[in-house]
Amino acid sequence: MKPFPYAHATHPQWRMAAALVLAQLRAQLALPGAARAPSLALLYITDHYASEAEAILEHLSAELPEVTDWAGTVGVGIAANNVEYFDEPALAVMLCDLSPDQYRVFSGVAPLAASGRAAGVDGFEAHTALVHADSHTPDLAELITEMADRTTSGYLFGGLVGSRSDSVQFAFSSAGTLQGHGAASGVFHGGLSGVAFGPGVDLISRVTQGAQPVDRERTVTAADGNLVLSLDHEPALDVLLRELGISLEQPEAAMPRLRATLVGLTPPIAEAGVRSPQRRGQFGPEVTVRHIIGLDPGRRGVAIADVAPVGSRLAFCERNVQAARADLIRVCAEVREELEPEELSLPLATALETPEADAAPQPARRIAGAVYVSCAGRGGPHFGSPSAELQIVRRALGDVPLVGFFAGGEIAHHRLYGYTGVLTVFTMPT
Known part of the structure; x- marks a missing residue:
């Protein structure tokens, strides 16, 4: 596993934003020691682009033919390392360098099999899952619990689609779809979708209250x-x-x-x-x-x-800004402790108070990538200044690949939360 290439951009025209993102991704893929050909991509867009979701996915898929699986959704804002794009046209992509036998993209036309039962002929069994869901889906809380039961750990992370226009989700699976749905575009409205991960994908995930x-x-x-x-x-x-x-x-x-x-x-x-x-x-x-x-x-x-x-x-x-800030620092510290449990104390405390992002200590286990889903009511001015929430995360974790979105509700464990943030990191050995 290599660090996940990721990119983000804003532009009034989605094609220009996509061109900027593709240029960044290609530059990272060309670096020595970079991921060779990641096959899974996470795609998040702000609702300014929601009406063009199918065109965006089609364009990116054509430009990145090595990527065979796509997942993501839309939010009123999206997140990337050290920055948030709130109430402006933007998109972010992260290419996950995971073995194809360790993940499955699921949706209404490519459902996830129940835990303990083979998901198709290859016998993939889900351990955890990134979930995107439409808030208008009937019996949503029960469906989230049922989805958690389809994983061996019972742990989900993700959030509800946050959009003032089309509530779209991206879910394109190379593993195939249900019979009769072979022409599915990969853009869906309603229900649940996302990516299930096998036991070989190491994750650390925390919920921060607001x-x-x-x-x-x-x-x-x-x-x-x-x-x-x-x-x-x-x-x-x-x-x-x-x-x-x-x-x-x-x-x-x-x-x-x-x-x-x-x-x-x-x-x-x-x-x-x-x-x-x-x-x-x-x-x-x-x-x-x-x-x-x-x-x-x-x-x-x-x-x-x-x-x-x-x-x-x-x-x-x-709601309390100081409490939200303190709790976000706490969960970031817990993530660092799991990465490097014996060497964390004063250096981390100092780094979290230091304005320079590169002051964060280097972990023994490396972070390959991260997904951060935060409540739409937390971003922006709630933390005191634009991108302040994501800057806290960067000061703690360092300059790591990160994407995410601002949701209408957050998913963690088997529950639906509100006014929280869910930080999940993919780890790899040094």
Whole structure:
């Protein structure tokens, strides 16, 4: 395995952006010791190009004939190493130098076989998977869980299509499609698609939260669907109003605070499994953040954009820039620790505070490439300045190949998250 060639560009005309990307890729492929002929490409475009998705894929496929498999999607923004293209026409491509027997591109016309059952005659079995999904797909949460069950590790990473126009996904598989779908263009609307990886592909993946609890966690003791009725046997609405210090009798003062308040949900212990160590003032990866969608003064309940069964844990929270920044630094440090567990401490801490990207320490295991999926509500000004989120990642990981997109929801493990970032790196031995 060699470092993954990658490129990114912005231009009002997609053909010019594609020409810039192709020039960068060819220059990297020509370097001594570069990947010989990567067969898998990840392609991310901003929604400015969404209407031209088929033409873009056809053009890039023709210009890169050695690439036989494509996967990707569209976002309101896309990510690359040290830069984000937010609300502007841009595209990014990464060529993954992986053995063809260690991955499969899947989609509605090339589905992924269930774990433990051969996916076709070659017997490929998925260990992990990069997933792109349309938010309008019915029963999406259940489909994500089912997809996780089709992998031996149960681990997914990815996100929901983020687009203000066409919600498209790229998925072209050299392994073939279902009978009768041989003419599929590789551009899809709706459903799930992505790339499954075999056990020979080494990954490190982490979830970084973007919200901070405003008070302690409580147990849901009564609920009716998505209406939480009581927390620790106290009416949920009463708890919410007391924690926020507001009253419904003063709606002008209460509404802005309510609109800014979210809930962090933790499944019951039996479903959550082993919980991560609790960090003061921060959520762990087992927590999913959801919106408050209504109040029920009659039943003293709080309606949320999810189902909170009795026994689950709930904490009211709010988006917080400082918490998001600190948690992103934390997950980057955890990735570095897995790459070089014995030599990381003060050097990393110093590097993370250093404005120079090349101050990051060099790992014992190298990063071949990385995918970063962040919430569309996190990018840009949320971190203080354009590209600040991706600059944090680069200061920690160094100048590594990285692509990704800003999503309408993030996928990690077998869950759908919100206001988070999912950082996944492909590793290779030095």
